[in-house]
Amino acid sequence: QTVVTQEPSLTVSPGGTVTLTCASSTGAVTSGYYPNWFQQKPGQAPRALIYSTDNKHSWTPARFSGSLLGGKGALTLSGVQPEDEAEYYCLLYYGGVWVFGGGTKLTVL
């Protein structure tokens, strides 16, 4: 069974920079896994942020960026805002099926 692993929780100060990662139990994450990233706030539906590693949606704030880092998918938030406090999920493609990571709870403190 394929497992996608994210940091359970991270804390960042307002205005700071934080990187969330997304690892695959099958090995290094490459562009062929098409990493996607989503933000979810309590009581709301998820909102897409990044697709295919580093592509932003039209509504994605400029402070969010996606990349590959050390064999993992990565989401970097630069100049974190209080409203960025949320749960973040990555999603990886495994040849026809997709698997979500367990989520990272980001606290802005």
Next chain:
Amino acid sequence: EVQLVESGGGLVQPGGSLRLSCAASGFTFSSYWMHWVRQAPGKGLVWVSRINGDGSSTSYADSVKGRFTISRDNAKNTLYLQMNSLRGEDTAMYYCARGVGATGVGYWGQGTLVTVSS
């Protein structure tokens, strides 16, 4: 404006069936992959299934394979999820989402809640 509106959720007994619908508007429905994603109360997101634009290609998570069937009616701009042999662990909010080509997920609906309980 892209809109996805799920419906059909509710309370169902274990072993029962339910069909979810997702009404799409604001875009050319037949041109997009569509996905179902679920989230159990207090838990993370779980990808369930996807279907391509003309309905000829589908895939499923192992946890629902053989019990759930995804389909679409492009004339009605509607996505479906037929859920059979429902179990307690299928209790979740079910979201439909629009694909970004074949390599991503973009717009999401607000979800419909399915509760499997006797």
